[in-house]
Amino acid sequence: MKKTLVLLAAGLFLSSALIGINLTQNVKAENFGSDIHASPGYGRKPDIALDNSDNIYLAWNAVKFAKSIDSGETFSDPLDISDGYVPSIAVDDSNNIHVAVGDKGNIYYTKSTDGGETFSDPVVISDSPGGDNPDIATFEDNVYIVWTASYLENLSLDKSIDGNGFGTDVRVNGPEDRPADPAIAIGSDETIYVAFENGLGFGDADIRVVTSTDQGSTFDPSVAIEDPDNNMYAPSIAALGTDKVYVSYWSQGINRVRCSRSTNSADSFSTPVNVSHNSGATLAGGHVGDIKVHPCGKIFVTWHDDSSGEDAVYFANSTDGGTTFGENFKVNDGSEAAYHPKIAVGSDTQTYIVWADSRDDGNLFFDKAADATWPSQVTDLQATQKTNTSVTLSWTAPGDNFDLESVSSYDIRYSTSSITESNWNDATLVSETIVIDEAGSTESINITGLDKGTDYYFALKASDEVPNTSPVSNV
Known part of the structure; x- marks a missing residue:
């Protein structure tokens, strides 16, 4: 089932691939x-x-x-x-x-x-x-x-x-x-x-x-x-x-x-x-x-x-x-x-x-x-189209609860330096509207207003309804 939501925070990253591991979370x-x-x-x-x-x-x-x-x-x-x-x-x-x-x-x-x-x-x-x-x-x-x-x-x-x-x-x-x-x-x-x-x-x-x-x-x-x-x-x-x-x-x-x-x-x-x-x-x-x-x-x-x-x-x-x-x-x-x-x-x-x-x-x-299982980590974030001031990013929609359900929101950010868990909050938020699709579907977003001639890194996290939040995607 598709869900149209406003991204709570955004930032995707466009360049090198930093593949992370797919983690699960224990109840604490x-x-x-x-x-x-x-x-x-x-x-x-x-x-x-x-x-x-x-x-x-x-x-x-x-x-x-x-x-x-x-x-x-x-x-x-x-x-x-x-x-x-x-x-x-x-x-x-x-x-x-x-x-x-x-x-x-x-x-x-x-x-x-x-x-x-x-x-x-x-x-x-x-x-x-x-x-x-x-x-x-x-x-x-x-x-x-x-x-x-x-x-x-x-x-x-x-x-x-x-x-x-x-x-x-x-x-x-x-x-x-x-x-x-x-x-x-x-x-x-x-x-x-x-x-x-x-x-x-x-x-x-x-x-x-x-x-x-x-x-x-x-x-x-x-x-x-x-x-x-x-x-x-x-x-x-x-x-x-x-x-x-x-x-x-x-x-x-x-x-x-x-x-x-x-x-x-x-x-x-x-x-x-x-x-x-x-x-x-x-x-x-x-x-x-x-x-x-x-x-x-x-x-x-x-x-x-x-x-x-x-x-x-x-x-x-x-x-x-x-x-x-x-x-x-x-x-x-x-x-x-x-x-x-x-x-x-x-x-x-x-x-x-x-x-x-x-x-x-x-x-x-x-x-x-409460639910203590975070959504799967996105590992295939990529730039599919670029202009001097915009970029279209795409990725495979992750699932929640071991891919049995859809996620509830995305948090996407960009920066002029590589994005990690430790500097996540320093990256710029992008507020856009996106249609969230079922796990395994292709998601995409167009980000505009970028500065010409500047290198940007993009990354995202996915959250469920609690919210439990996934690890940072590849960057």
Whole structure:
């Protein structure tokens, strides 16, 4: 979509080529604001989901629901939607809200089709008693729920296709597995990935992943993530595209949150890397943290950590596909205990985290970080036409959020000497009107009023709506 905007500042440069590197940006501690009170009354083990408009939905123990339609500035009064504990919440492509919950050995399901104003009566979807720890995911309008059907023996999955009812439970794991604490993610081709603890109570515990390519009708044998000398617990899983899978978990031997990745649809996994840099990640009620991946490829992880001497919620992200993770920083304010964090990522890579807190008799609290991904750097700026007093410059329109979206504005400047980040503000601004086109299109601008016989350098930056600003273009 084309956008006509007035350039906030301009300056392009016309001569030598100084090609820069294409950088990405981590969410920083300063991107998070003050904690927001999300629930009156006691709250534990929350979960979080977003709809297509980035409205925020929360569910937590006992089971209550609240929503925010103002980016988490305020939340609705809690709505009782079911009995039970440890709910899991997801939103489908039609913005229907789905909640799975375990209660008294059964797995219940409830749904809202009106943005969380009302919910259907909970129904039992598990075929046999003993169910616990459900996790839910959607693909388009299909709903998939996985749970521990029989502790250390069997995981089950049930599904609802295109809004129809649930069917017969499908066994997820193989007979050699000893599963517990499942987590589910779905790729862009509807491949289903389920991660689980394996072997708890039967020797060393590891993390395994099973895969289904037929809407959960059958599952391949489990694939182990190797973390030698460390017991592994509390997995969380995220999927990107048709072949990328990311699993975070607690590594008991070193008390860290770690991440392993697959680039071949979970046929194999990489050597795990540390997400938490200090030895302080801990289990809290069987839960450590949560992982999400944005379509742009950024990976976001939150977890419970006491390395600072207090129970706190921490965050880190990766901009290189999970090869490394950036700075760890504390999310919650103050020194009160905070645990059970869950994370959601908005369309523009906004980060939303909810957790249980000891403040106000154990309420839920929430924090958020704005989009922290700058547009791509322009590296092909060139002069296409010149006169004694004017120049036409052209370049390929960069994208925002890893080229998924268009930029919002350009900042263009010129100078009689080379332009760099350090002298950017000294260059002359050019105020012009330009039609901003989609990423990958050719942009151009004609700059007039230049002095005859003078050599000029031109450069530009692109900004998004926050604004996050790209590095200086080639000059």
